[in-house]
Amino acid sequence: MTHSAKLIAPLLAGTLVTTLPPAAAATPVRHAPAATAAATAPGGAAADSASCAPRELERFSKEKSRGDGQEKSTGGPAATDDGDGWTPTATRIDPKDGHHAFVGNGYLGQRVAPNGAGYTAPGETTGWPLKTPRYDGSFVSGLYARGPENLEGRQAIAALPTWTGLDITAAGDHPQTFDSATPAGRISRYRQTQFIRCGIVRTSLTWTAADGRATDLVYDVLADRTDAHTGAVRLRMTPHWGGRATVTDRLDGRGARRMTQTGGSARDGRTMDVTFRTDGTKTDGAVASTLRPGPQVRAQGATTRRAGAAKDLGNEQSVSFSVRAGRSYELTKYVGVDTALTSRTPRAAATAAAQRAANRGWDALYRNHAAAWQKLWRSDVEVRGSGRGQRDLQSWVRAAQYGLLSSTRAGSRNSISPAGLTSDNYAGEIFWDAETWMYPGLLAAHPELAKSVVDYRYKTMAGAAANAKKLGYKGLFYPWTSGSKGDLWNECHSWDPPHCKTQNHLMGDVSLAAWQYYLATKDTTWLRERGWPVMKGIAEFWASRVTRNPDGSYSIKNVAGPDEYSNGVNDGVFTNAGAVTALRNAGRAAALLGQRAPAAWKEIADHIRIPYDAKKDVFEQYDGYKGTTIKQADTVLLMYPLEWPMSQRAKINTLDHYAARTDPDGPAMTDSVHAIAAAGTGEAGCSTYTYLMRSIRPFMRGAFHQFSEARGDKAGAGDPHAGSPAQDFLTGKGGFLQTFTNGLTGLRMREDRVHLDPMLPPQLSDGVTLRGLRWQGRTYDVEIGAHSTTVRLTAGAPMRVESPEGERVVSRGVPLTLKTRRPDLAATDNVARCRTAQATSEEPGMYAGAAVDGNAATSWVPDGSDGTLTVDLGKPSRIGQITPRWKDGEPASYVAQVSTDGKHWYGTGYDGRTTARYVRLTVHGADAAKKGGQRPGLAELTVQKAAEPAKGK
Known part of the structure; x- marks a missing residue:
């Protein structure tokens, strides 16, 4: 059954729009002094400027390294955290773990090798579209190229030579060198900490060479937040031997991708560089490094070996000096990066940036850098409580913020790719992920950073206009994936199926983001000069894209919605509703600016078909949808971010209908919008928390809370193009952040007010x-x-x-x-609802709490053939009936038991006189009952409280 937007309006009158997480972790270690200071500082958790002071970092590093002994750094991985998420720390090196630490300033990003500096390549093959081995790359926002591994030479983000290399050689008859490839067996007393609050990665370790000589090393790496074109690496070394040492500053060409060397050599003032030109796009650029030895080095007869001519996109220079056992020595390299995108003379600009930073010195550079990060952290999310779930959420939400902040910058006109500046996953191109998943959380707290997302669409308007014209439409057509200019044929990768042409909902996403920026800032000048041209062009596109039906309604045919399992369908509900929203918002913008909107915009918006099943009170994903499995959130996006008018019952029904049909192996961001929608429905229970945990816990990887795009090894079991999940998947982190900024708060921005509807799960x-x-x-x-x-x-x-x-x-x-x-707290006779539940095992995302959250669309699934779920009812209750509700079939057998103390268990068969506090359900033979590879799940466990006996009975 299909209704036009106008026809369904009367129907909606009066409505408004505990197992450990997968990342192996030791018990969190709380750093009380810093955490306490931060928590009590005026203005929020991050207002304490002293927490990033060098002495605080030193104290943290020393406290955490005490008692480590000389154990080798093999095994693991192991991790600690301060409990507040500010200092995630790796205490072991796992060569198989590629979820390495990261620094970024919104222009320049760099993965940091486990050994503290230099180039590494974990080797795992990435997914679509590049399908190349992973590596610790360095990236510049907006720097795209075309390389041989790209499909038909389409664009992908270019990677710079790795600029962090700073190697140590102990001279002798058999010189020994420490670098990024030194095996973990030679390393002890290892700690690598990502100081979230300060934007710096510190690695401390003891290196024992093959000849037995030991050296304590501390690396600090940062991408300067105050000077976008600058990075820095500081090395402090304390040898436990005497002799001669050499420190080599290395620009490593092994990290470069999709560029060709054009030159590079020694420059004045212990400076060297490498110059390059990107493949295909022919953008010139340079990376320069200035090496500055500290006074302890200069006092020990230091000699410098100047760099030669660059080779294979690499170069090196070194300093040799005498060392004494127990003395400490410091050297710092200052890196400058620039390209023709931001400078007419990128080589001179890169050199100037490196030398400018060197002349300031480490202390001044770090002080200003840390102060800039402190300013960003004036906006923060604080999760109170000392429980494991609360501590985990606090760490994860700060990791999410750090990922987004590190990949965005005020004044930029480059958007955010699904992995930001952390990797070249998804070719580093721009998808709807930016507007729909990452942008809203930034907009709520950092509109100056969020602006780069909408300004990117203005920057690429010419390409969008050319695309539309070539396709036979009016207005603007943005490609599904885009790079430097938004050229559909030279930049978009997804042609089979032809998402480049059919993922038309992107136009609605872009228009909505532009309108949201105006609502958040009321910047009428921006709206007139940048927002309105984009919104107008998209409205013109929709007006030319629709097909008029004989009954006077309008359809949009041959589209693919966010659910990438459905292609070439008609009247995709999110696509159509997004078109309606874009047309109406464009009309509002026109009125604000004194422009005249074509009457056709309103006519089309009022009569576009919106698929809706009146019997089920559920919006249909597209015309003819039959309830098949979907890859990711689609129809539920009507509730948020579109705020499509629907009754409360339609919200609940639509969410439950699609949540139960979503591929559990699909992309990670889906459950974040489920959580936001659940928070808004008001449905009795606590499914908001179930979805919240499902949106983050299955995807956390490594010590530094990196986000994997999928629970397993593939982002979408039914997608033949899906490959190894993207890392660090900022799309997922952005969705997770929105569960706080827009879910728990109920925040929606209006032109003259903010709407809040706060809620909390227990x-x-x-x-x-x-x-x-x-x-x-x-x-x-x-x-x-x-x-x-x-x-x-x-x-x-x-x-x-x-x-x-x-x-x-x-x-x-x-x-x-x-x-x-x-x-x-809504009334119920189910005494198990929203009580504490634990399980002997859980499939990722299918957690114990789902069985008692009051929502049958979620379920607990044991991670194996057998499993036991235990529910603490909170207090002794008279048990009337225990009823399990199953999803995807039933296990071969199961048994329910009760207990008063959690130790002694009794069988069922209650007559209403049994009193118990604990209920458990033991499942057997779940594997034998699999359907389509999925074990049966316990959708809901109802423990009905018996009626109290009449007095005198």
């Missing part, structure tokens, strides 16, 4: 605070408590706040109190 009843949110020049905090929420305006004019309680105004010094919704 697992987070200690509270969640979002600090430093921004809206139209104002800054505010939202402190969500178990029963009430406080909104504090910390800067700017009074702000109107709309909530289910009505509209009120918050002013500085006069906080606003709202009710916190608690769907878990």
